[in-house]
Amino acid sequence: MDDDLPTDFQVIVVGTGMVESIVAAACSRIGKNVLHLDSSDHYGGLWASYNFDGLQKFIKEVNSDPKRQLQVYNLSEKWYIEKDSPQEKQEDDENKTEDSKSEPSKKVWSQASFATEYRKFNIDMTPKLLFSRGPLVELLISSNIARYAEFRCVTRVLTWLNDKLMPVPCSRADVFATEAVSIVEKRMLMKMLTSIVGYNEEEMNNEFKDWNDKTFKEYLEHKGLTPNLIHYVLFAIAGGTNKMPCLEGVKECKKFLMSLGRYGNTPFLWPMYGSGELPQCFCRLCAVFGGVYCLNRPIDKVATKTVDEGKTVVTIDSKSKTLNCDHLVIGINECPKEMISPEPAESCDISKAVFITNGSIMKSEKEPLTLLRFPPLTDEDNTVTVLEVGPATGSCPKGLFVVYFITKKVKTAESDLKPYAERIFDMSGGDQLEASEKPKCLWSLFYNVRDTSAPVSGAADSVHVCCGPDAGLDFDRAVEQAEQIFKKICPGEEFLPRAPDPEEIVFEDEVPRGPEFRGDDADAEPQQ
C-alpha cells in the first residue's frame, strides 16, 4: 500500500505534533496539496497521549534507544502496588452480585488490574490547559475545528499555603465567599484586580513604566497587599515566583482574569481524553480538505535542490522513495541535525512527572479537575504546576486520578519533583484501603524533556522547523509559531478560515457558567 504514496506535493509535513498539525491544517484549508507523515504508528509525537500499554511501550523504546534519549531522559518508573492482588478475583465476583445493591467497596489496585484496564488510560506526555479566551480556543472556534473536540472545565485552582492545600478564589463571588481573606483584604484585592483588567496595552505600559526593573512582588507589596494576598496573586493567579518581573506578572494576571466567566468557574479548559487529542483535530481538518496521511513512515534524508528559474525543491528520501515538495514543515524531533541552523542555544530543560493515585488531592463533592500551582519550596526551585484529572475526562478508569507535575529542570526530574509529590501524596506503598488524608500513589513516572521550544530556523528558506513543547501552562506559543510558519509558506492567505458547517447551527441550553470577572466599579466592564 505504501507504494501508492504520491510523490509530489506543495507542502510536506513531517511529524504530527501540535505545531506541525496546525500548519498542515492551515495549508490544506486554503487549497495547498499536503502530505503529512509521522515516523511512529500514532499521532502527536512529543505531544501524544498514550493508553497504559502504549505508555509502557514508550518507556521501553526510550530506555533502549539512545537516540530517543536526546529528547527524553532520566526516565524512572515505579510501582507502589503488588503485581497481582490475590483477593481481587474474589472481590470482582462479589461486586457482580452486589452491583445493584450498593456501591462496590473501594477497589484494591494491582499492576495486573492496570493492565486489564489499559485502554481506559489516556496519559499525556505534554499535558496543557487552554485559557477560555486564549488564542487556541479562539482559533478552534473561528476555524470550526472545535467540532472535533470536547472539553471539560477546570473546576478549581489550588495553591500550597502555610503547609496545606488551599483553594484560590477565582471569581468575584469566590473572593467574597472565601473565609481565608478578611473584608479589608477583599476590597484591596478586588480594587487591584479590577484595575489590572481595565488597562489596555498602552495604559499598562504607561502605568508600569517605572516598574520595568522591579519584580511583580515588589509591586504587590507597594500596593499594600498582605502576605496572603500576595501569595494568591503572585503564585496562583500569575503563576510566578519571587523574581517574576512586574509587567509579566501584570500580563499573566490579566490573561487569567479575562478568561473568567466564559465557560466554567475557572479560566481553564481541559481537552477530553487528554491534550494529545488536539493535534489530531487539526489533522482531521487537513484530511477533510484533501491532506494525505501516512503514519509509520520514517524519513531517511532531506536535501534541497535548485531547479530551473532558481526555484528550490525539497527532496525527502523515505522507504526507497523520493518525495518532492516546495515547502517542508518538520517537527524538531523528526528533523535531521544538518537541517537545523544554527543549533539552538542551550536552554533550560523540563522536569516532568506523572502519578496515578486512588483519590483526589483534595476531596470534593463532584469529581474535581484541578490546577495546583506550587510556589517554590526552596530558593533554587521554580514554580511547580500540577494538573489532576479524573475518570470523567477519559484519562483513567473509575476510582483513579492521573496527576501531572511540570517544572523547569534544576537537577533531575525525580529530585526536582519528589519533594512536592510527597507533600500531597502518600508514597509509602502501604495498604490502599487504609483511611488516610492524602491519596495513595499507586504508580509514578519521572522524566526530563529537552526544551525544544525555542524557535529555530531551517537550513534553507523552504524548510520550516517546528518547535517542541514548552514548559508553559497553555498552547499559546505553539499556536503563535504555527501561524508564523503558515504566513511564510502562504503569504497573504487567511490562517484557518472557518470551515463550512454540514448543518444548521443548533443552539441548546447554555452550559452553566460562573460570572464574568467584575470589579466594584460599574464602568470597569471587561471587554468581550
Place this chain on the structure above:
Amino acid sequence: MEDYKFLFKVVLVGNAGVGKTCLVRRFTQGLFPPGQGATIGVDFMIKTVEVDGEKVKLQIWDTAGQERFRSITQSYYRSAHALILVYDISCQPTFDCLPDWLREIEEYANNKVLRILVGNKTDREDREIPRHIGEDFAQRHGMYFLETSAKEAENVERLFMEIAVELMEQAKCKELPKYDGSLGPINGKTTSVGDSSCCLRS
C-alpha cells in the same frame, strides 16, 4: 433548538474504495456519486429519520481518506454510538483486512459501540466473498450483518434505519455509551442524546 429527540454519531471505517462515501451519500442525498476519487471536503453528513413517531438525527462521519494508509486518528472513534465496518464483496483483500480494522476498533472505540459489518457492492457480478462467509465473520465478532448496494440503493435505507432503531432502543434502556457531563463543544453548539445528560460533540 432544532426539532429532534435523539442524536447519534455513526462512523464508517473500512479499506479505501469499498464505497463508504457512496453509502453515506446514497442515504443522505439519495444519489450515487459518479466517478472514483478520494473524499474531499466531506466531514460528516446529517439525516433526520423518524422511528416510532420520534425524530432521530443521524450524524454520519466519513474517514476523510485517512484510511488509505491506515492512519485514522483515534479521535475519529471517540464518542461514536455506532460503527459501520465496510468491505467490498467483489474484492477479497478488503475482506482480509477486517481483522486489522477490528483490532483498531477494539483499541480506540468504546466497547459498547454498536457494530455493523457491511458487504457493499452487491450489484457487482464478480462477487468474491459469498454472503455466508461475511455472515459468519460478523457472528463470530458480535456484529450485525447486512449486504448493500449503494449504486442500486439496495438495503442502504434499511442499514441506517436499523441502526437508528437499535440505538434508540438502547438509549431508552440507557445502555448507550455515555459521554455525559462534559462541557462538549466550546462553540456554543451542542447536540444531545435524549434527556440532555449526554453531550456530544457536534
